[in-house]
Amino acid sequence: MSNWLLPESLADILPAEARRIEELRRNLLDLYRTYGFELVAPPLVEYIDSLLSGTGSALNLRTCKLVDQLSGRTMGVRADMTPQVSRIDAHLLNREGATRLCYCGSVLHARPSGLLSDRELLQIGAEIFGHAGVEADIEVLELALESVKRAGVKHARLDLNHPGVVRAIIDSDPALQGAEEAISELLSTKDIPAISDLPSTMPDIQPVTIKALLDLASLYGGPDVIARARVVLPALPALLAGLDDLETLVRALPMHQFSIDLADMGSGYGYHSGVVFSIYAEGWHDALVKGGRYDGVAKAFGRSRPATGFSLDLRKLSAGLPPAQIAKAIRAPWGNDAALVAVLRQLRGAGEIVVQVLPGQPHRLDEFTVDRELVLDDGVWKVRAIQ
Known part of the structure; x- marks a missing residue:
């Protein structure tokens, strides 16, 4: 077997697509912050009895398990971040009243959930704890719909x-x-x-x-x-x-x-x-976002709390959108001339993408299209369009 082959239902994400996924992540987390959601980051693995508390058998079947070499106890690679966030709310934060938490991280499924599904997901979501009324459900629904709208999904x-x-x-x-x-x-x-x-x-x-x-x-x-x-x-x-x-x-x-x-x-x-x-939405073979109310799941952590929320996979979301746009960039020569370094710093500080061509190397980029170049014109570094 070739040593570059990946396991079934796992895939690399290449430059332009990876950049768009990261931009979606930033955009949605910034959106959740405007609603008052606080970001948490639970670990990728934890003890299996904690990871699966109150979740039922379906999540157990999707969870990859391993033995902790330090304690000898069974650990699991998370297949869903929601139970972890419930644990954080119930056990670590232990607040009174409503708590809004959001998160984003990789999860791994032991088996794909469908014929066209991947085993590794980049899960992002938002949860409201501590309010049993329908008002929390309405807010979660509004935020879920705004999430797909921000991503460019039409007619959800x-x-x-x-x-x-x-x-x-x-x-x-x-x-x-x-x-x-x-x-x-x-x-x-x-x-x-x-x-x-x-x-x-x-x-x-x-x-x-x-x-x-x-x-x-x-x-x-x-x-x-x-x-x-x-x-x-x-x-x-x-x-x-x-x-x-x-x-x-x-x-x-x-x-x-x-x-x-x-x-x-x-x-x-x-x-x-x-x-x-x-x-x-049109363009995706199954549900793009899933959510709902799950009161009492955190009872296993010593504190039963009303809870409602949603999550989605950013990799699946991005895959159904139109092809990622290629960013425009400036080509610059390699050098450590003080004037050149100053211009490079100024352009990058203004948000421009400037790629210096290394000596003797071919110039090929997948994520950027080079439409301008930095040239020395009469002793002054200038940006000009490439004909």
Whole structure:
């Protein structure tokens, strides 16, 4: 095997694309700062029992594990930074009231999440801790939409759901206890035949439950889905509260395009506690941004806190945008003449890209296009256009 080959689903990022990803990172972190979010930077690896606390089995399967040579304990390479940020809020900062935190760093997946997915992501996100009201969810949604807008994404579409709707139906029927994940999977894939056949494997399941599950599988579309759900689903208090939360969010963001799929739980049945959302846009094969409410995850760190937030992969975001623009640069000769050095310092201080050509070396650049050159004209260094 050639020693330059990379493992499957890992890739190098070349100059122009790497520069754009870095500019996206700076732009979005500056945006989050204007909203009052404070930047934190958790470690790339930590003990596995801390890294996976309260996250469920899905994250465990995505986490690469290794043995710490100092302690002998099992560590994990983070596959998601959100649990780490929850730990920082609950254990290190330990503040009263609302705390806004943002972050950006590499995460590694043991396996790609899809056929077109990479295993290494550059995850950026923002979380609000300490406020259980829908106001925090609205702020997080607004910030997520502004993030993709700042990046140049056109016609973003927001997909909403609330796991409390499904959970209320499952909790109302004792026959479904212990089968929550399986039921959630059937609903997410809209497997109508399997749902209809549940009485053959669960003879104690109530007929009203089967009807509710079948109705759920058809409850997707625009915001009118909420009104339809109120008519066809059982009037369980937790279910109605979930629909109320969804309706509040839709009314709070009237300028945005929404879709609602009450059956699509994804992998967040045991993790999310309130409204969940995804942002889709033309040019990306799956969700560009994912987020939602996950109250109580930090309970494992000794302090249960309301929490809501979102994250996205900057590498995936950049890959779906138009090709990165090549920056314009100035070519300059090599030399240590005081006048030349002074001009170079002045140009770079003004934000210009100036590339000095090393003696005897060919001049080729992938990230820059050289459209000007620095020449000595009658004893004065001047910038002129290259014909």
